[in-house]
Amino acid sequence: MTRFIDLTLNGVSNGAIYAAVALAYVLIWRATRIVNFAAGGMLMITTFVASSVISSSGSYWLGFFVALAIGFLLGGVVERVLIRRVEGGPPLNAVIVTIGLLILLQAIAGMIWSNTPRSFPPAFSIRGYHLGSHTYLFGPFDLFTVVAVLAAAAALFALFRFTDLGLMMRASAFEPIVARLQGVRVGNMLTLGWALASMAGSLAGLLIGPQVFVGPNNFDAVAVFGFAAAVLGGLDSPVGALVGGLILGLVLSYVSGYIGASIVTLAALAVLVAVLMVRPTGIFSSAKVRRI
Amino acid sequence: MLEIEDLVAAYGPVRAVDGVSLSVPAGSITAVLGANGAGKSSLLRAVSGVVRPRSGRVRFCDEDITRAKAEDIVRRGLAHVPEGGGVIAELTVEENLRLGSLWRRDRSDRSKALKEVFALFPRLEEHRRLDASSLSGGERQMLSIGRALMGRPKMLLLDEPSLGLAPLVAARIMELIADLRQKSELTVLLVEQNAKSALRVADRGVVLGVGRVVAENDSHKLAADDQLRQAYLGF
Numbered sequence: 258m259t260r261f262i263d264l265t266l267n268g269v270s271n272g273a274i275y276a277a278v279a280l281a282y283v284l285i286w287r288a289t290r291i292v293n294f295a296a297g298g299m300l301m302i303t304t305f306v307a308s309s310v311i312s313s314s315g316s317y318w319l320g321f322f323v324a325l326a327i328g329f330l331l332g333g334v335v336e337r338v339l340i341r342r343v344e345g346g347p348p349l350n351a352v353i354v355t356i357g358l359l360i361l362l363q364a365i366a367g368m369i370w371s372n373t374p375r376s377f378p379p380a381f382s383i384r385g386y387h388l389g390s391h392t393y394l395f396g397p398f399d400l401f402t403v404v405a406v407l408a409a410a411a412a413l414f415a416l417f418r419f420t421d422l423g424l425m426m427r428a429s430a431f432e433p434i435v436a437r438l439q440g441v442r443v444g445n446m447l448t449l450g451w452a453l454a455s456m457a458g459s460l461a462g463l464l465i466g467p468q469v470f471v472g473p474n475n476f477d478a479v480a481v482f483g484f485a486a487a488v489l490g491g492l493d494s495p496v497g498a499l500v501g502g503l504i505l506g507l508v509l510s511y512v513s514g515y516i517g518a519s520i521v522t523l524a525a526l527a528v529l530v531a532v533l534m535v536r537p538t539g540i541f542s543s544a545k546v547r548r549i
Numbered sequence: 550m551l552e553i554e555d556l557v558a559a560y561g562p563v564r565a566v567d568g569v570s571l572s573v574p575a576g577s578i579t580a581v582l583g584a585n586g587a588g589k590s591s592l593l594r595a596v597s598g599v600v601r602p603r604s605g606r607v608r609f610c611d612e613d614i615t616r617a618k619a620e621d622i623v624r625r626g627l628a629h630v631p632e633g634g635g636v637i638a639e640l641t642v643e644e645n646l647r648l649g650s651l652w653r654r655d656r657s658d659r660s661k662a663l664k665e666v667f668a669l670f671p672r673l674e675e676h677r678r679l680d681a682s683s684l685s686g687g688e689r690q691m692l693s694i695g696r697a698l699m700g701r702p703k704m705l706l707l708d709e710p711s712l713g714l715a716p717l718v719a720a721r722i723m724e725l726i727a728d729l730r731q732k733s734e735l736t737v738l739l740v741e742q743n744a745k746s747a748l749r750v751a752d753r754g755v756v757l758g759v760g761r762v763v764a765e766n767d768s769h770k771l772a773a774d775d776q777l778r779q780a781y782l783g784f
Contacts, residue, residue, distance in 0.1 A: 421651050428637055428648050434599055435635040437619040438628075440652030440700065 259391055264514040265507065266395035272506020273406040274465045278483020279490060279498035280410065281458035286492050287430045288450030289336075289344055294355040297480025298362035299335070299455050300462035301473060303328040305370050307463055308377055308471050317378055324459050332455025336448045344447070363473040374472030383467060402464045409460055410499055413453065417495070426450060478522060482509070485529040491539025500540065550575040550704055550736045551596070551627070556605035558588075558595035565591035567760030568605070573704070578730055578737040580751035580768065582744045582782055587757040589740040590632055593706045596738075597629035598622045610703065624652055626703035632712065634693030638682035642673055645681050645692055649699030659699070666695040687718035694725070704736040705729075711743055719743070723750045744782035748772045756782070 285293045303324040311320035343350040381397035417423035428436040429446035436443050469475045486505040490497025512524040551573040558566040565588045573579045581589050594600040598619035607615045609627050650659040667674035670691045711719035727750045729735045741747035754771040756764040
């Protein structure tokens with residue numbers, strides 16, 4: 258029983274991270290109908306930046322917030338400079354651009370920071386809480402992870418739901434032409450959507466960094482898990498991203514605990530395939546099926 | 550108020566608007582008539598900046614807006630209500646309305662405008678918290694006209710406001726357009742396939758045939774021209 262509780266707790270904290278990555282995909286999909294295959298590369302860059310800032314300044318929190326800020330900027334710049342040119346064009350163009358960007362970012366990271374993975378500090382202790390004689394697989398840093406992701410999701414929800422800016426962003430995502438006719442500067446809203454998405458990804462990078470270490474290719478798995486979680490949640494629903502992340506986190510944790518850690522990636526792909534076969538629009542999607 | 554000169558708008562090689570000139574005097578209702586595919590909607594899209602005109606000129610309140618962006622043209626007071634209304638189904642009724650005024654700085658006047666629109670369309674106030682997708686066709690049309698009014702425009706471009714509505718509802722929309730002109734001194738460019746009901750409220754009519762103006766006259770004269778009616782207007 259304690260093993261089940263441990264795996265559940267571990268699933269929740271990893272699921273929160275997958276949810277943050279899923280948010281990065283979902284916000285971009287909603288705004289521009291593009292799957293950002295560079296998401297893993299972008300959060301890898303910002304985590305490297307955090308690592309450099311932390312080691313040179315000695316302050317974890319300085320690195321943490323610099324990484325979030327850089328993530329915000331990086332997302333906005335990528336949209337303005339690269340994505341703007343392929344928006345509204347054939348979907349394949351955007352796919353190729355984002356995959357190209359991923360490869361480029363990984364190469365640049367290798368040149369600047371070397372290809373040897375380095376350790377990354379957690380914000381709080383990773384030692385599990387004790388209860389009686391048992392030490393749970395859930396410590397202060399896991400608690401921070403869950404709280405940070407929930408806070409980020411709540412902030413996004415409040416932005417979309419209760420502010421004029423959020424209303425303009427939603428209108429731009431649903432009906433760009435109609436939004437322009439209401440005076441909304443849709444281009445700026447898309448840039449902001451990418452910036453916020455990239456910031457959510459940066460948060461995920463900071464939270465998963467201590468587990469996977471920081472290296473050019475070390476975030477590939479979490480990028481795939483996040484994508485699976487986003488698809489599970491329906492790709493265009495932020496709430497779906499959260500739920501999808503948690504479900505995937507739990508499933509992978511049970512698979513890893515009861516069957517074996519080596520097939521975790523396989524299990525994530527199995528979940529992805531199963532969702533696409535049974536319910537291709539995801540659990541929370543409002544998307545209408547297009548018949549051709 | 551609006552002068553269109555030799556306007557050409559094209560989708561690839563297809564010239565949907567092929568050298569149209571017309572002018573809309575301030576305070577008038579001008580109807581643009583013609584069959585499906587005559588270029589009526591494309592004309593409005595080119596004027597409001599949704600489609601960039603290939604050549605020609607558009608002047609609004611004596612300023613050139615030919616190459617202006619849609620989001621800037623609405624700021625000058627020229628509001629376009631697209632075909633079908635362009636109601637955003639995922640937003641609530643009130644959110645749709647508020648969207649029409651967000652570009653304006655004056656927050657207190659924004660809420661004043663909302664009250665005025667609710668006074669004009671009490672049905673919208675009753676349903677303000679519901680998703681716009683739950684509205685009927687007529688209510689959607691009212692919502693999209695109300696949303697345009699939220700920006701306090703000088704002129705409305707209306708694209709087939711009676712399309713797909715029951716005759717009684719369509720008649721009410723036409724009445725509303727006439728009322729708006731009278732009470733709010735709005736200038737209206739009204740695109741309609743239903744020529745008969747459009748000419749009833751319009752002062753002047755312009756008939757389009759495949760991207761070009763084929764006739765232009767006072768409404769009652771157009772309605773009395775048998776040949777034109779049979780060839781282009783279908784009544």
